[in-house]
Amino acid sequence: xxxxxxxxxxxxxxxxxxxxxxxxxxxxxxxxxxxxxxxxxxxxxxxxxxxxxxxxxxxxxxxxxxxxxxxxxxxxxxxxxxxxxxxxxxxxxxxxxxxxxxxxxxxxxxxxxxxxxxxxxxxxxxxxxxxxxxxxxxxxxxxxxxxxxxxxxxxxxxxxxxxxxxxxxxxxxxxxxxxxxxxxxxxxxxxxxxxxxxxxxxxxxxxxxxxxxxxxxxxxxxxxxxxxxxxxxxxxxxxxxxxxxxxxxxxxxxxxxxxxxxxxxxxxxxxxxxxxxxxxxxxxxxxxxxxxxxxxxxxxxxxxxxxxxxxxxxxxxxxxxxxxxxxxxxxxxxxxxxxxxxxxxxxxxxxxxxxxxxxxxxxxxxxxxxxxxxxxxxxxxxxxxxxxxxxxxxxxxxxxxxxxxxxxxxxxxxxxxxxxxxxxxxxxxxxxxxxxxxxxxxxxxxxxxxxxxxxxxxxxxxxxxxxxxxxxxxxxxxxxxxxxxxxxxxxxxxxxxxxxxxxxxxxxxxxxxxxxxxxxxxxxxxxxxxxxxxxxxxxxxxxxxxxxxxxxxxxxxxxxxxxxxxxxxxxxxxxxxxxxxxxxxxxxxxxxxxxxxxxxxxxxxxxxxxx
Ligand code: G6P
Numbered sequence: 001x002x003x004x005x006x007x008x009x010x011x012x013x014x015x016x017x018x019x020x021x022x023x024x025x026x027x028x029x030x031x032x033x034x035x036x037x038x039x040x041x042x043x044x045x046x047x048x049x050x051x052x053x054x055x056x057x058x059x060x061x062x063x064x065x066x067x068x069x070x071x072x073x074x075x076x077x078x079x080x081x082x083x084x085x086x087x088x089x090x091x092x093x094x095x096x097x098x099x100x101x102x103x104x105x106x107x108x109x110x111x112x113x114x115x116x117x118x119x120x121x122x123x124x125x126x127x128x129x130x131x132x133x134x135x136x137x138x139x140x141x142x143x144x145x146x147x148x149x150x151x152x153x154x155x156x157x158x159x160x161x162x163x164x165x166x167x168x169x170x171x172x173x174x175x176x177x178x179x180x181x182x183x184x185x186x187x188x189x190x191x192x193x194x195x196x197x198x199x200x201x202x203x204x205x206x207x208x209x210x211x212x213x214x215x216x217x218x219x220x221x222x223x224x225x226x227x228x229x230x231x232x233x234x235x236x237x238x239x240x241x242x243x244x245x246x247x248x249x250x251x252x253x254x255x256x257x258x259x260x261x262x263x264x265x266x267x268x269x270x271x272x273x274x275x276x277x278x279x280x281x282x283x284x285x286x287x288x289x290x291x292x293x294x295x296x297x298x299x300x301x302x303x304x305x306x307x308x309x310x311x312x313x314x315x316x317x318x319x320x321x322x323x324x325x326x327x328x329x330x331x332x333x334x335x336x337x338x339x340x341x342x343x344x345x346x347x348x349x350x351x352x353x354x355x356x357x358x359x360x361x362x363x364x365x366x367x368x369x370x371x372x373x374x375x376x377x378x379x380x381x382x383x384x385x386x387x388x389x390x391x392x393x394x395x396x397x398x399x400x401x402x403x404x405x406x407x408x409x410x411x412x413x414x415x416x417x418x419x420x421x422x423x424x425x426x427x428x429x430x431x432x433x434x435x436x437x438x439x440x441x442x443x444x445x446x447x448x449x450x451x452x453x454x455x456x457x458x459x460x461x462x463x464x465x466x467x468x469x470x471x472x473x474x475x476x477x478x479x480x481x482x483x484x485x486x487x488x489x490x491x492x493x494x495x496x497x498x499x500x501x502x503x504x505x506x507x508x509x510x511x512x513x514x515x516x517x518x519x520x521x522x523x524x525x526x527x528x529x530x531x532x533x534x535x536x537x538x539x540x541x542x543x544x545x546x547x548x549x550x551x552x553x554x555x556x557x558x559x560x561x562x563x564x565x566x567x568x569x570x571x572x573x574x575x576x577x578x579x580x581x582x583x584x585x586x587x588x589x590x591x592x593x594x595x596x597x598x599x600x601x602x603x604x605x606x607x608x609x610x611x
Contacts, residue, residue, distance in 0.1 A: 002086075002100035002605075003072040004181065005198050006162040006172050009189020009219045014063035016191070017070035020198035021051045023247060025072050029600050030080030035087040035096035036068030037169050042096045046085035050600075067170060067219075069162045069192075071098040074605040079123070088127040090134030091118060094166050097130040100194055101158035101179040109154070129155065133163065144168040145216045148175065152214065152227045158357060160209075162192050172217045175227065176209040180355050180383060180607075183207055183215060183222060185237060190217050195607075196240045197247045197398060207235040208381055238381060247398045254598040256401035256490070260584050261449060264442035266396040266406040267577070270413045271439065279432045281421040289390040290425055292372055296346035299326045300371075302334045302362040303350040304608065306404040306485060310411035311350050312478035313576050317419040320573065321428060331358035335365040343370035351375070352399055352407035353607035354382025363387050376414050378407055392418060401599050402606045403489045405584045408482060409445075409577050413438065416573065437574040447566045448581045452589075455582055458544060458560045459589035462516050468495040469507055469541075470583075472520040473529055479520050479576045483583030490601045491591035500525075500532040513540035518586070520579050521547040521554060524572045533557050546582050548575060 003024025007016040017034050032054040033046025045059040051072060054060065071086035087096040103109075106125035109132050114120075118131050129151070137147040144165040152159075158178030165171070174181055174192050184191035184199040184206045191199040196206055209215060213233060215224045224233045252258035259266075274282055286293065299318060301311040308330060315326040329337065331349070335358075341347065347366035351359045354377040363384060366373050375388035378396050385391055396410040416438050424432075462468075468487055472480035481497035488495050498507055500519065511517070517536045521529050526549055533543055537557055545558040548567040555561045567578045591598055 002074050002194065003198065004069075004098050004100055004160055004162060004192065004194040005071075006069045006098075006174065006192030006217075007189070008067040008170065008172055008217060009186060010066050011189065012064060013066050013068035014060060016202065017068055018051060018055055019201075020191075020193060021054075021070050021072045023197045023200070024193070024195055025051055025600065029072060029074070031073045031082065031085035032071065033085045033087055034063065034068055034070035035089070035164060036063045036065045037164065037166065038062060038065055040166065040169070042089060042093050042164065042166050044087055044089055044096060046082055046087070048080055048082050048085065067164070067172070069096060069098045069164055069172065083122045084124050086126060088122065088124060088130045090130050092134060094137065095130050095133050095163055097126065097133070097161055097163045099126040099129060100160040101177070103129055103155055103159065104157035105155065106157075125157070129159075129161070130163070144171065145173055145214075148173045149214055149227055152177075160194055170218055173214065174209065174217065175214040177211050178357060178360070181209045183209065183217060185222070189219050190222060192217065197400075200240060200242075200247065204240045205237050206240055207237050208386075210386075241380065242398055247400060254401065254588075256403055256405060256588055256598050259399055259401050259406045260581065260588065262397065263406045263409050263581065264445045266410050267413050267442045267445070269395040269397065270410040271417070272395070274417055275435055275439065279435050280424055281417050281435070283392050283417060283421055285392050286374060286390045286418075286421075289372065289374070290421065293346055293374070294422060294425060295344070296372065297344040298340060299324060299346045299348070300334070300341065300366070301326060301328045301348045301350065302331045302359060304331050304356050304358050306408045306482060307350040307352060307356075307359075307411060309478045309482040309485070310408055310415065311348075312481070313412050313475060314348065314350070314415035314419075316475055317415055317573055318422070321419045321423045322426070329362070331356065331362040334362040341366055341369045341371050345369070345371035346374060347371050348374045348376060349384055349388060350377075350411055351382075351384050352378045352394070352396075352404055352411075354379045354384040355607050356384070357608060360384055360387065376411060376418075378410070400606070402601055402604050403486055403587070403598075408580060412577050413441070434571060434573055437571045440570070441574065441577045444564075444567050444570065444578055445581055448564055448578060449585075451562060451564075451582060452585050454562065455585045456589045458562070459586060459593055463491075463590050463593035465493055465514070465516050467510065467515055468493055469503070469510070469515060469517045470495060470497040470520070471500040471503055471517060471529075471532060472497070473500045473525040475524070475572055475576050476520040476522060476579060479579050479583065480518070482580055483518060483520070483587070486584055486587035487590065489604060490587055490598055491594050491596055492602070493590065500529050503532060504535060508535060508539065511536055511539040511541040513542070516542045516544055518544045518546065518583070520583075521545055521549055522572060522575050522579070523549055526551070530554060530557070544586075546579055548578070
């Protein structure tokens with residue numbers, strides 16, 4: 001959700017910024033812009049659209065200086081046009097600012113500034129912030145750093161900001177509250193970014209700002225304090241672990257396809273070192289908390305989007321193994337509900353990015369109530385990973401495609417490992433069976449990926465469809481939800497996921513010969529789902545079956561039959577890791593056939609850092 005890059009050093013800033021923004025484009029691609037200091041003036045170029053549009057602006061050639069800021073935007077306030085693009089400058093062009101987040105009290109600040117005669121060029125909360133900085137700077141006669149600090153004390157909301165000031169060139173000021181921001185340390189140069197991937201080929205040494213922190217950065221120095229005090233905060237510099245080829249497409253046409261094909265490796269990495277020779281699970285990040293987890297009187301799992309679908313699977317698993325109720329809540333709802341959460345509760349927060357604002361807010365709410373919080377997170381060092389009491393990293397590697405794929409399957413893998421660890425402690429032996437099948441999933445997925453051509457042929461028949469229905473029972477219901485979400489996200493075809501039996505309570509009214517119905521069938525509830533398929537068939541619906549069951553009856557009823565032949569004997573709880581893969585490929589091929597932008601679907605962002 002909005003990408004931020006700042007640079008101060010000896011290289012041409014616009015090159016570094018544009019390169020970094022391209023890597024961050026998955027966070028938002030409504031508009032883009034950059035500011036550098038040229039001939040002692042702030043010089044800004046911006047445009048509606050993508051970084052390539054920014055790059056082809058004639059004015060880009062004039063950005064030759066070695067210090068500046070840049071932004072790629074996912075619109076929150078104001079439509080995605082050139083006026084609303086970042087950076088935003090104050091009316092006197094003293095300051096230029098980039099922002100990720102939402103300034104919640106911008107209306108009242110804007111009214112106040114308006115009453116002082118300040119005119120606004122955009123509809124954004126960000127412009128309000130930069131105009132306010134300029135107003136306080138002139139009124140209070142503070143220096144650059146202390147002006148930003150004073151203003152942020154008055155601001156409510158979330159932000160990751162980087163500011164430059166014409167009167168104090170060779171210095172950037174950055175601050176964070178709720179939206180991610182990190183500083184990269186180089187030799188005679190320093191970097192700022194909302195995500196490490198932006199600066200990976202420039203430096204590997206980084207530290208994250210924490211909420212409430214504000215930093216002053218020159219090319220050779222950095223100083224961090226807190227908005228509320230002046231004491232210097234010493235930050236731990238960490239080395240970024242992932243490599244460049246992990247965030248590049250390689251021979252794949254799209255990141256999404258690359259990430260679908262990376263799933264066997266991602267799962268191996270998620271499992272690696274976590275199952276010993278006696279089939280015991282070891283999870284270092286929660287080792288000290290297992291007793292407390294087992295003693296929890298109630299368990300909640302919270303997440304958004306695809307991660308929420310993994311959470312659903314997690315609740316089935318944990319209930320199955322622990323025989324305890326496990327409640328799944330959308331993170332955006334969680335914070336306004338669940339009065340029953342208390343110091344005997346466990347909240348599991350699942351998030352690929354570790355930065356989703358709603359999920360983070362749910363974690364904060366659970367912490368307020370003294371519940372134990374556990375994060376299942378992919379991005380190492382992300383805010384949710386840091387804010388939770390304990391956690392398990394997914395180790396899926398960077399996921400760039402906006403539509404989540406390998407993150408989903410590794411989240412399910414982690415939930416299976418977690419459930420097993422708890423079962424071990426409760427001496428439930430049967431759970432070890434899961435581990436045997438789990439270890440096979442990388443090979444099984446490799447075989448499933450070979451079905452891509454068959455799925456492509458099926459996709460050709462349905463790329464013009466306006467609606468799709470996805471049906472599954474038990475563990476396959478969240479898979480149906482996830483399949484429908486994938487299709488919606490990247491092909492813009494309306495799709496709904498339903499528990500197969502629930503179809504007769506409404507969606508069945510939609511079925512006619514124009515309606516493709518994807519049915520995910522495993523051994524569990526096989527006879528019942530066969531009846532559900534017949535109900536669709538008798539109303540003319542087209543059946544696309546994805547199944548781990550070799551059945552002539554099922555094949556005869558299906559218009560298309562995608563048989564995962566090697567997964568016939570896999571335990572039910574493991575099957576979502578497998579059945580979700582053909583659904584990813586189906587959505588992918590349909591979207592490609594429709595000519596959609598696979599990695600940057602309209603209106604979406606990879607990491608949603610606003611509530
Ligand atoms: C956005 C993304 C989804 C993702 C969701 C939750 O909506 O487009 O792909 O599932 O956020 O993200 P998280 O990083 O918390 O898993």
